[in-house]
Amino acid sequence: MIPALRVVKPGLRTTIQDLGRPGYQRFGISVSGALDPVSLRAANALVGNPLGTGALEAAYVGPTLAVEAEEVRLAFVGAHATIEVLPDVSAINGQRMNTLRSVRLRRGEAVRIGSLSRGAVLYVAVEGGFDITAALGSVSTDTRGRFGGWQGRALMADDRLPLHNVRVSDRDDYRLAELDVSPPRRLRVLLGPQHDYFPDDAINTFFGSTFAVSTDSDRIGMRLQGPPIVQANEATFTSDGTATGSIQVTGSGQPIVLLPDRQTTGGYPKIATIISADLPALGRLSIGSQIAFELVTLEDALNLRRELSAVIAGIRDKLEPIPRTNVEISARLRVSNLISGVVDGQNWIG
């Protein structure tokens, strides 16, 4: 049987994402890709993959996955969540896992990820990656175009995600001690391209207010609730191009921040654009989060972008091996006992 992860529970919106498929926007094809590409890369680093390998992006509530391979190595980076390694899918209790680390699982074991907090998304990378066909150079799921990823959609129960590797490399697991993947309180922007559609008091409102991420937000756009940003007059606007991080403003004055599954063109003026260094942080914002915008210069934006590139380039240097402790070894023994039907008289507590 082909090695796989079987989806026991799909979570709220779990999709396969990599770094997206730029290059096809002129055909109306979204870029897609991870909402938080820093966490995606970190998760891949922890399992020894090329950093842009496709991984699971769980949103708000994580999936439960059963191992149908000799072994897999998974890593978790992003929002906080209760992550439990279960001796089998029907187990009630499991061994708790932290994020920012990898773990090696055996056939029959499962991992259960609960509700996410302190962030909207959590990445689950698997050593060797998923054995799925790239569409236009990417395995990212395009939720609008309904292609890519796993059958062009979010995961459903009983999906079997084929894996490249039957076994994993025999080494210690890793953790990443110093990587800040917390959601931001403010996002830095450059004005434009259409800030001249807005009078000074609208610009002042935009920079002087705090906005809340609205419930009708998804991978396409993040709608913000706050004081209306009123345009100078009811000028009609002819569609033009969009970028991830474009902040378009509707006729009623609501800002919408465009995300990776955005349409390639849009029919609203864009007051400002989030700097590229802050896009990973943007992707971490969950519904209900409070956010404010800060104006920076292009020079600032480029310096921050270089800093981000340096962080990404240094991710592998920050990996620390996790020694196999007695606790973990004894935990493994208990797993073996349970699988072989021997009752050890204790609850399974990690």
Added chain:
Amino acid sequence: MPERDRPADEQLSAARPGGMQANAKSETGAYRILPAGDSAIVIEFGDSIDRNINSQVLALAHRLSQEPIEGLIEYVPTFRSLMLHYDPLSLPVSSLTAHIVKLIQDLQFREISGRVWHLPVCYDAQVAPDLNDVASRTGLSPAQVVEAHSAVTYHVYMLGFLPGMAYLGDLPAALVLPRLPTPRLKVPAGSLAIATTMTCIIPLETPSGWHLIGRSPISFLRWRPHPEALLAAGDKVNFAPVSLDEYEKLAAQSASGKLNIMPVGETAEGAA
């Protein structure tokens, strides 16, 4: 007066006091280069849906397709502007802007050649839920709506909204209607739709406020031999009406990947 000869202020919206990063004149007319964050710029030739403006956009896009720039990730033509996504760490925006200004100076302003397509569409009432409504709103008979709609050779202004979806114009004046006041939550893939001065075939099931006057069996994204959109900005499209029977046959062929639609020719490059 041709659009390109009009003064910039007239061509652009009245609601725009300053705010430009760069302004320039060239033989193609006025344009502005606007920043869209630190990784994209917009080359804006105007602010309306206009063949002349769109020709300038497509001429520049065509030039970029022939002479790739190191660090330029992609270009996205729209009705009235060209968006350039670039890697700011390998291509400084000042270099990119200077390069674009020079390209536009040297640009021969003419409508680029485009492929010509004859696309089968079915206007039968069974697959055209709004045909009668469009007829009554425009004061035409349903047959006259079909005749007017299929008599035009349409220009592909741009692709957007959904993978492979082309905005085709311009509709005959008699068929111009505003969008529906309340969009439908779902319209079927292949819907032939009209709204304002545009017509399109909606490639995927989606919410839409356009009027549905027919259905096309064609798939607008092809995956083999390599993935590509059927239409590209600058192409020309004629609609060939087919019966419901024929539509169903073609749809079955399309579903099994056996409907291979090819362009019937190419337009000559012409001075605009």
